[in-house]
Amino acid sequence: MKTFFVAILATGYFSCKNLVFGNEDIQCSYYQKTFTQRKHTCSIRVSPLCASNNVTYSNSCVYCFANIALKLTLRIQHSGKCRNTRKVWNMT
Numbered sequence: 001m002k003t004f005f006v007a008i009l010a011t012g013y014f015s016c017k018n019l020v021f022g023n024e025d026i027q028c029s030y031y032q033k034t035f036t037q038r039k040h041t042c043s044i045r046v047s048p049l050c051a052s053n054n055v056t057y058s059n060s061c062v063y064c065f066a067n068i069a070l071k072l073t074l075r076i077q078h079s080g081k082c083r084n085t086r087k088v089w090n091m092t
């Protein structure tokens with residue numbers, strides 16, 4: 001039983017390693033490629049990010065396309081929704 005709880009805690013730890021904390025930033029180099037720019041589609045997966053412009057982006061893809069349009073001036077403030085802001089959920 002103890003091993004089970006240790007395994008659950010370890011799983012939680014490793015799944016949190018992929019979240020954005022503090023001022024870490026997402027690499028948008030994939031979205032800068034010509035074929036991706038032409039396609040310009042993002043998944044409907046919702047994983048909100050609060051950016052330095054105080055806008056909540058629905059996921060990293062939407063954030064990257066916005067960041068590219070703004071000449072890579074955005075930075076991630078934290079994962080989750082921004083407080084008292086408008087939301088940007090779709091780039092189409």
